[in-house]
Amino acid sequence: MSLDRIDMPLLKKISETSGAPGFEKNVRKLLIEELKDIVDDYYVDNMGNLITIKKSNTANAKKFMFAAHMDEIGFMVKYIDDNGYIRFQTLGGFDPKTLTSLRVKVHGKKDLLGVMGCKPIHSMSAAERQKVVTNEEYFIDCGLSKEEIEKHVKIGDSITRWQEVEMIGDLINGKSLDDRVCVYALVEVMKALKNQDVPVDVYGVFTVQEEVGLRGAQVAGHGVSPDFGIALDVTVANDIPGLSPQDYVTQMGKGTSIKHFDGGTICDRRMVEYLETVAEKNEITNQPEVLPFGGTDTANIQRMPKNGSIAGALSIPMRYLHQTTEMAHPTDVVAMIDLCVKAVTEIDSIVIND
Template sequence: MLNLSLLKAICEAPGVSGFERRIRELVLREVKSLADEVKVDNMGNVIAIMKGRVPKRVMVAAHMDEIGFIVNHIDEKGFLRFLPLGGFDPKTLTAQRVIIHGRKDVIGVLGCKPIHIMKPEERKQVIPISEYFVDTGMTKEDVEKWIRIGDPISRERELIEIGDCVTSKSLDNRVSVFILIETLRRLKDQDLPYDLYATFTVQEEVGLRGAIGSVGHIDPDFGFGLDVTIAYDVPGSSAHESVTSLGEGAAIKILDGSVISDYRMVNYLKEVAKADGIKTQMELLPAGGTDTAAIQRYGNKGAIAGAISTPLRNMHQSIEMAHQEDIEHTINLLAAGIGRLDTYDWDFSGQHGQGEHQDAGKSASGGYDWL
């Protein structure tokens, strides 16, 4: 059974891009007893290190930040204007509650022009984010006691169970923060083959910034991105558009808009899942990207990198949805994948061509030839 109370706390903690302090404090409390060493780098990434038998480095990245806003203007009536931090789907913002994190937390409501006074052509258009404002119900004088230009704004939503799923703000990517913490808990007493660097990154939603910084000093040999992906399995979708579906298991990333996963890693994860009976599906996401891209290309020598994703409906909207079984399968696959990395032959010197790698036989070392 999933620890839903922990997942709830993680999802509901504020931490928009660049302002991750509260979620970082929660992560630090959870991982300090699970790892051999825990540190925070200069950018604010949390790195929990578990020592393995061999000093090769495995990096797993799950970003802590959530999409949100930042105050950039307070008008004469006390209404707030803002800029987005990360990509929002603006059609979902009308009349949503938010929290402005100033000298104290202040609840506000996102407002825009009422539909009753819109022109006919305006009613047919998606309202741009620039036309929204935050209404706190206070005068400018009262607003300025608590709120300043540059204060971050997060969504005000709680996590609840719904059917076999959970819904909340910020499941992108707090569900992966939860998965990584639970994976550390599962690996705590295991004899790991390589050093594990479980990295909870900052500022992913504005350009993978934390991951790029952390990869530079970790310099991993292997890497796993841990994020969500689109579950477009709803009415109106076509089979070839779905990317993933809720309830169909952990998603093994083949590619997205920023990375092509190392085919050796893709097939390694498929083999691990098959051996352990872990339910999986393949992910090919036409646009968007994750920390996997940073892991793969920003170390000194590059990394053998792939990703495990959790299917998500309503991504980058006011509330998102994930299936509890998919979360469990992702924990299972990540833990097993980290624990067996030394059982495979990762060299490019095998006998098989790239098109034949799925049928590669065992090598003399007991692993697989993947080329």
């Protein structure tokens, strides 16, 4: 069973650690502790990306970069009113209807639990009940006075959703599995490569500020300047009631998806076909992905190197993306790890000049 191959305590720790865009320090610290004795070298660039390196014994080896983003969608404190209610700036894309009664943590001098509040339905007019509440109408209630709040919290502090990771049926559930489940997968990839000879220098990059515009990958893509690159992210699994199969994008439990297209990237055909070939050869479960919207770090991995890179992406199908509880299938996580490891060790076979 795929779940047997997943280190659930580690995945839980990675997912539950706070790290809104621009506030990834705690996640980065956790990853450094996890990988510092595994990789050959690591460093943190000026943007805050964590770059870990597995070196090749091959002379003049090419560079192969994986990237998974550390940040999660979150909020920033922008105002505390006279009654202690906190108003916020969103950091990343939110569906406002998912905020009602959402439990959050406000990260000040100490963490404060809070809940998203808005006008209750009992107090809404008939017209108001027909409208979706906007982000601006929400506030955070920590159950404390303004004076108590300001002992711990100031303008500019970060706020993240709070929820524990747990299994529901056969599926992994929790907050911020976008992209922490892929962060976990990349950690396992770097561990798996520790004692292997690889034909390329492998850069396992954990990027910052993806949710607000792929910003960390822009710096890391330029700084590492890889020959090959793969972004590791989640994608939409619309295999739910009310949607036709043509709108599924991907399905849970059908394996990692090999991306062809998203709103920011047309993946390099050489990388797409290479990943398909490696998956077939090694009997790794996979599925194609054409995502008509959204984007991933792939865009900047592909474009920012001096000469560009041969870039693609692998995704983990996810239900309820950017909602309160996100869901992933263990089979898809394991397939991503396996395909990454094989893609690195067999990279000599890719056709560079086609």
